[in-house]
Amino acid sequence: MSNRKIFIYAENDCGAIENSYFELLSKAAALNVKLTELEGAPAQLCAVTVGELGEDSLNSLVESGTDVVYSITDESLTVYNPAVYSEAVAQLCKLEEPYIFLFASTAMGTELAPSLGVKLHTGVSAHCVDLRFDDSGAFIQDVPAFGGKVIGEILTPDTLPQIATVKPGIFQCECLAAKSAEVKKFSPSLDSTVLDGIVLKDVHVKDRDSLPVEQAETIICGGFGMGCDENWEVLDRIANYFENSAVGCTRPALDEDWTDDDGTMIGTSGKTVRPKLYIGAGISGAMHHVCGISDAEFIVSINKDENADIFNVSDIKIVGDAVKILTAFEERLVQE
Amino acid sequence: MNIGVLVKPVPDPEQYNSITIDPETKRLNRSGVPTIVNPSDKCAVEAALKLKEKFGGKIVIFTMAPPDGREKLMEVLAMGADEAVLVSDREFGGADTLATSYTLVKAVEKKSAESESFDLILSGNESADGATGHVPAQVGEMLGFNHLSAIVQIVAEGEGRPDSLTVFQKIENGKNEFEIKLPAVIGVTRDINKPRYTSAMGVIKAKKKPFDTYDCEALSPDKSRIGIEGSPTKAGAIFTPDTGRKSEELSGSPEEIAEELVKRIKAIGVTINSGGGCRE
Incomplete structure (x- = not known):
């Protein structure tokens, strides 16, 4: 040595x-x-x-x-x-x-x-x-x-x-x-x-009852295209159909306060994830987000803009309104 | 309370997808991408303005940039900062974070010597382009100030100039609450506030505010610590990562797409739990 x-x-x-x-x-x-x-x-x-x-x-x-x-x-x-x-x-x-x-x-x-x-x-x-x-x-x-x-x-x-x-x-x-x-x-x-220049007074740990995104095998991720607060809930409902799943978000969705859990943000200033399945809904594909998902095994993206950058890094491309597609997807999952 | 704020002009992060590498020259091509004030630096300016509203004092903005950085400084002056310093010289070019921090520290020290010393230096936690997040810590080390990064909240209580601040730092599973004695350097993230817009009056006032330009001669730095020569890290090749996938399109009605999607998901070995309830 x-x-x-x-x-x-x-x-x-x-x-x-x-x-x-x-x-x-x-x-x-x-x-x-x-x-x-x-x-x-x-x-x-x-x-x-x-x-x-x-x-x-x-x-x-x-x-x-x-x-x-x-x-x-x-x-x-x-x-x-x-x-x-x-x-x-x-x-x-x-x-x-x-x-x-x-x-x-x-x-x-x-x-x-x-x-x-x-x-x-x-x-x-x-x-x-x-x-x-x-x-x-x-x-x-x-x-x-x-x-x-x-x-x-x-x-x-x-x-x-x-x-x-x-x-x-x-x-x-x-x-x-x-x-x-x-x-x-x-x-x-x-x-x-x-x-004595800096003193740690307290540590505020956020209680998390859900699986951290970085450990999830399936991630349902929402972006700005989800449109509003109420639409966000479908992500949670869909995630419920998958074992070891988590709901992720992008920076714009976090900025809109559709979720308050900044620990679920994926990308450059958030988490790097490597799930088996990643479903991105209403995500344009800014590099800040994309570089956090590049090791996902299978990427499905839904966006209404057929030229969205996210499609270049996706295995499956679905052009359409994210909420409509997810709603249909949820209805199909119910039949499983 | 005298506050210095470190600000950097960066290419607009909303448009990073259009940045390419020229296949011939291997250099970065960012033409058409506008330059903006680094988003978290704007939050640092906003945080400084809020502290000034409470404690009084003045806010001096520092930026190390080519001469056209002046335009971005005017924007920040229009937000309500009092003075600006443009640190600009060809000799500062090519600096890594260590050399950049050293150069900024020389400028902060010069300004302190000429007027009043600073109680607090604020900065965005990281720039959108390089995103190292090193500068707040390195400037703090070099100034001999206490320093903390990733601050999402500053609590300033009481009247008059405080001796310390209570700050909350973002960590993996929550927040650290620290008390930090002044003088200090604090790097703030975009979670801390929403920066104000500039008003027309602000723009007019900005033109009359003190504006200094410090070149290399003005700072008389140790030349072995600035620019490319003063940078222990050297840049090698650049490349764009291959993130391309086949992007196979599923089409039809939402119901047809859902049907096909379920098939594809099963095909890659992901189990769909009948009845849901996996996360309850």
């Missing part, structure tokens, strides 16, 4: 490991295959976690297939404070000098990664949709621009670590060969001035 280290930030969600860590680790393991070809030896895969973890969570990290688990703990790290967290992680980086540092582009990751970029004077790429080494060993980070219409390659050739955030749901979790990672404890030295 080489001295190169690939750090992966393992988000500590109230003592449990956020799933995005396993997605990033799977990608890092794939990167390591190419790195071994190029350099003759793999890099060390290192999970980095901040704050106390429950025993089960720590074990799940230790057995996740990583080589090292850096556990950064301090009494000031029990509650999330981005200023303190980024400082603590920066201190570990200065000591261990990672080659690459991967974060999920979650609320936490998108705050920590750019802060770390400043503290370590290095480049950060955002919301990557792919990561790879080219044959010269350059680490290429594919980032979406213009809502995903264009993908640009980003390189960080001269500074380390090469920091990237990756949108959750882009990489799939693979089971890695089990091994027992070495746990290394790290205690940062934190100045009191860093500690």
Whole structure:
């Protein structure tokens, strides 16, 4: 094993490991295959976690297939404070000098990664949709621009670590060969001035009795073409006919307040989904939305404009009024 | 309360579908796509105006852009901001988020030194075009201010200039409620408010408001930290992702379409639950 280290930030969600860590680790393991070809030896895969973890969570990290688990703990790290967290992680980086540092582009990751970029004077790429080494060993980070219409390659050739955030749901979790990672404890030295600038007063968790869109196998998604509040309900009724289903929305539908659950918004500033079946109703196909559904297995779109962009990315095209078609579809489902 | 707002002109996100890559030159072709003020930056301006209404003070808008960025700044002045600073020089071109943040920080520091210091810097959480969301955090780090991103609500209570603000941050499953001490940098999302429209009177008043242009010489930055040279990330090739599918059309009456759709759904192995009730 080489001295190169690939750090992966393992988000500590109230003592449990956020799933995005396993997605990033799977990608890092794939990167390591190419790195071994190029350099003759793999890099060390290192999970980095901040704050106390429950025993089960720590074990799940230790057995996740990583080589090292850096556990950064301090009494000031029990509650999330981005200023303190980024400082603590920066201190570990200065000591261990990672080659690459991967974060999920979650609320936490998108705050920590750019802060770390400043503290370590290095480049950060955002919301990557792919990561790879080219044959010269350059680490290429594919980032979406213009809502995903264009993908640009980003390189960080001269500074380390090469920091990237990756949108959750882009990489799939693979089971890695089990091994027992070495746990290394790290205690940062934190100045009191860093500690009290920001205080987390409360966490307001939205109670969700429905399945999150990113876990759904069938998604019924509504856009601006649904027309009004009352029309929205048919989406829920149709979703009821499918196991593991969810109702999604686009930005315009959210702006119209037809749904108040912004966690169901799909696209660049929302969720990336990969259902077996996606039915989009009254959706024009703005890139911001389309790039969130491109991994769906089967896409059905209904729009009254026969030239709507959404049809270019659809398996099935239905030209017509979304509400009329959905109503007929619901009536047909009743007969099942 | 003195507030700086960072604003970026971007190609209109409603028209990103018409952006293409020239197959010959491999460069971006965005002709015909108008430039607008980045939507979440407008929300930042609106948030600043609301705070000013409560606490008084002044609002200074900063943008780093080519000279034609002036037009977009006038629009924001017409919304009610007090002063504008256009940070513009060829040497700033090609900057990534780190170099952009550094350049903006130099401009904020220059303005602070010339008049009063800022209590708060607001910015849209991310630009519609690059959408990294890095700038609020990086500007905060470099200024040595407390900073938070993805803010959907700002609560300012009491009279007089506050020492801190209560803010709500959007997270995956809800919101974090933070108290953040001033001075601070806050990135706001479009959920925070609906920006006001500009009035005819606003447009007329905007023409008389102070407007500064800072070039490279005015900011005297560390040249190794600006523009392409000061950017640790480099841009490689660009391409358009292949999202094309066969787009087979189902036609007929709504009932006929529904019948065919049910068939297609079953064919891909998705089960329809008789009687519904899957999500109850």
